[in-house]
Amino acid sequence: MNTYNFSLVLGGISSRTPLLEDKLYNAGCDDALICFYGSTVYLQFDREAAGFQHAVLSAIQQVESLKGCQVTSVDAGGYVGISDIAERTGLTKQSISLLKEGKRGNGNFPSPLYRLTGKQPLWQWSEVAEWLASYEKIPKQLAAHAELVSNLNLALQLRDKTVRAKVGELMEALPNKH
Numbered sequence: 001m002n003t004y005n006f007s008l009v010l011g012g013i014s015s016r017t018p019l020l021e022d023k024l025y026n027a028g029c030d031d032a033l034i035c036f037y038g039s040t041v042y043l044q045f046d047r048e049a050a051g052f053q054h055a056v057l058s059a060i061q062q063v064e065s066l067k068g069c070q071v072t073s074v075d076a077g078g079y080v081g082i083s084d085i086a087e088r089t090g091l092t093k094q095s096i097s098l099l100k101e102g103k104r105g106n107g108n109f110p111s112p113l114y115r116l117t118g119k120q121p122l123w124q125w126s127e128v129a130e131w132l133a134s135y136e137k138i139p140k141q142l143a144a145h146a147e148l149v150s151n152l153n154l155a156l157q158l159r160d161k162t163v164r165a166k167v168g169e170l171m172e173a174l175p176n177k178h
Contacts, residue, residue, distance in 0.1 A: 001048045004055040006149070007075040008032075010041045012068040017041075028062040042075060052145050056152065073156055074149045079114060079122040088125070089138050105135060126150040 013020060015036050024034060024043070032043040043063065049055035060071045082100070086093040098104040110131050112121035126146040133143035158164045 001050060003046050003048050004052050006045050006047075006052075006056055006059075007035075008043045008045070008056075008059060008063060008071045009073045009075050010043065010063060011070050011072040013041055013066070014039050015041065023066050024063070027065050029059065032059070052141075053148055056148070071156060074152050078125055078150075078153065080125045080128065081120050081122055084125075085123070085128055088129075088142075089132060091137065099137075124150065 017023075020041070021034060024032065029043060029045075031047050032045045035042050035044055043059070045055070045059055047055040047059060049058065056074055060074075063069055063071055080088070082093050082096050085091070085096045089096075095104070100109045102109065108131075110123055110127040112123050114122040126143070126149070129138060129143040129146035132138045133140045158167065
């Protein structure tokens with residue numbers, strides 16, 4: 001068994017939820033630290049499991065066994081800036097900047113997705129992790145975890161029927177590329 005570190009962002013509860021710590025502990029989340037960012041509740045897990053997917057899915061199942069509580073996202077992925085990439089990979093910010101600018105490597109670093117005109121653009125972590133793993137800058141397992149988190153976050157968003165319907169409408173309106 002390995003220990004996996006990840007965070008779950010929760011909805012439907014707050015720091016004012018009565019007996020929150022006891023409820024989460026009794027649900028099986030004895031391996032999580034309860035944290036708050038403003039009124040947002042998130043759990044930082046150190047979970048032993050046979051695999052990363054099992055660790056995250058079992059935690060989601062336990063959290064959502066609490067009435068009114070739902071997981072809104074897995075906070076181990078998403079969008080990252082240069083500093084985030086450096087922190088997650090153990091590479092320096094300068095090294096990441098040189099890779100992104102094509103001054104090191106083959107010059108095909110993934111393109112940022114957001115804030116392109118700003119001073120701090122954002123990349124999709126799963127794309128960056130896959131690229132870095134393909135050049136043996138990070139372990140392939142880290143890239144696989146990033147892809148899983150990206151897909152889980154999309155699945156968590158699409159659980160909402162309204163969101164799913166709106167996304168379906170937009171998908172129908174887009175040109176079919178495949």
